[in-house]
Amino acid sequence: MKQLWRWLIPLAAVPVLALLAYGFRVSPRDIPSPLVGRPAPAFALATLEGTPLSLASHRGKVVVVNFWASWCYPACYEEAPVLERNWRGYRDRDVIVVGVDIQDKREAAEKFVGDFGLTFPIALDLKGTVSVDYGVYGVPETFFLDRQGRIRVKHVGAVTDDVFRKTVDRLLAEPSSP
Amino acid sequence: MSRAVTRLLLALVLVGAVASAAWAQSATAPPAPAQPAKPVNQEVVHEVAAQLRCVVCQNLSVADSPSEMASQMRAIIRERLAAGESPAEVQRYFVDRYGEWILLSPPRRGFNLLVWLLPFVAVVVGLVAAGALVWRWTHRPGRARPAPVAVDAAMSERIRRELERES
Numbered sequence: 001m002k003q004l005w006r007w008l009i010p011l012a013a014v015p016v017l018a019l020l021a022y023g024f025r026v027s028p029r030d031i032p033s034p035l036v037g038r039p040a041p042a043f044a045l046a047t048l049e050g051t052p053l054s055l056a057s058h059r060g061k062v063v064v065v066n067f068w069a070s071w072c073y074p075a076c077y078e079e080a081p082v083l084e085r086n087w088r089g090y091r092d093r094d095v096i097v098v099g100v101d102i103q104d105k106r107e108a109a110e111k112f113v114g115d116f117g118l119t120f121p122i123a124l125d126l127k128g129t130v131s132v133d134y135g136v137y138g139v140p141e142t143f144f145l146d147r148q149g150r151i152r153v154k155h156v157g158a159v160t161d162d163v164f165r166k167t168v169d170r171l172l173a174e175p176s177s178p
Numbered sequence: 179m180s181r182a183v184t185r186l187l188l189a190l191v192l193v194g195a196v197a198s199a200a201w202a203q204s205a206t207a208p209p210a211p212a213q214p215a216k217p218v219n220q221e222v223v224h225e226v227a228a229q230l231r232c233v234v235c236q237n238l239s240v241a242d243s244p245s246e247m248a249s250q251m252r253a254i255i256r257e258r259l260a261a262g263e264s265p266a267e268v269q270r271y272f273v274d275r276y277g278e279w280i281l282l283s284p285p286r287r288g289f290n291l292l293v294w295l296l297p298f299v300a301v302v303v304g305l306v307a308a309g310a311l312v313w314r315w316t317h318r319p320g321r322a323r324p325a326p327v328a329v330d331a332a333m334s335e336r337i338r339r340e341l342e343r344e345s
Contacts, residue, residue, distance in 0.1 A: 031276075031277065032277065033276075033277070034274065035275060103247060127250060128251070128253075131250075132250070132254055132272075132275065134275065135277075136233075137233035137234060137276070
C-alpha cells in the first residue's frame, strides 16, 4: 500500500505536465477560422475614390481580400509593397487583390495608400460589419478565395511573396468549374 | 418579479417580431426593404455582448471593452436585434464567424464538458481524500489512549501520605 502511494503521487503530475506541454506548444493567437472552406461573405463597399466595390462583381476570379489598417505597424507596412508587387504581377491572370481598411480614418488611409502607391482597389469598412462578417480579430489578415468564391486560406500576419505566390498559383491551377 | 415580467414581455416582443418578419418575407415575393428599426433594449444588447469575447483584448467581454472593435460589435449586435433577430440568433452569427472561441463560457457539451465537470470531480476527490486522512488520524491504533498505569497498593498509600503532608 505504502509502495503504491509512493508511485501514485508523482504519477498524478503526468497528466498536468502533458496538458502544460500541449498548452505551451499551441499559440493562443492561432485560432482556426470556421469560415475556411465556406463561401466568402458578400460585401458591397465603396473604394477610397468612391467607386462601388463588391465581391459579387469578381466572381470567377481568385480574390485576395486583405484586411489592414494604417495604424498597424509594422506588419501592414511590411506587406503593403508585397501586395502591390503581386497585384501588378497577377492582375492580368484573373486575380484581384482587394484591401479592406478597418478601424481607421479616411485621411490616414489615403496617406497610407499614397505613401505605398497602392493601385489595387481599397475600401473603408468604417462600421466594421465586413470585418466581423469575415471573423477578423486583428490586422493584418488575408483571405484567399477560389474561383467559386469560397474562402480557402486565411493568413494571419503579414503576407510574404512566398505565401502569396504559392497560394494564388495553387488556386489558379484549379479548374474554374467544380 | 418586475424584472421577470419585463423579460417575459421582451421575449414575447422578440418572438412576435421574428414571426412578423417571417410572415412579411413569405407574404411579399421580393424581400421587403429594411423595416423601420424597432427599439432595442439596452439590457438585451448588454446580455449578448457580455457573453462574447472581445477579439482584440485579453479576457474581456465585448460588453466591458472600450476598444473600437468591441464598440463596433456592440453596434452590430444592436442592429441585428433591431432587425428582429433573437439574442440566440445574434450569438450564432458571431459563433459562425469566429468559432466557439468567441464565447466566454464554452458550451456544455462534448470535450468542453470536462471544463465544467472537472472542478466538481476535484472537489469530490479532495473531500474523500481529506475524509480518509482524518479517519486514519483519529483511528490509528498506535495513538489510542494509553492504558492506565497500574499502581499497586503500596504506591497509592505512599501518594496519599505525601499529599496529606503537603496540605
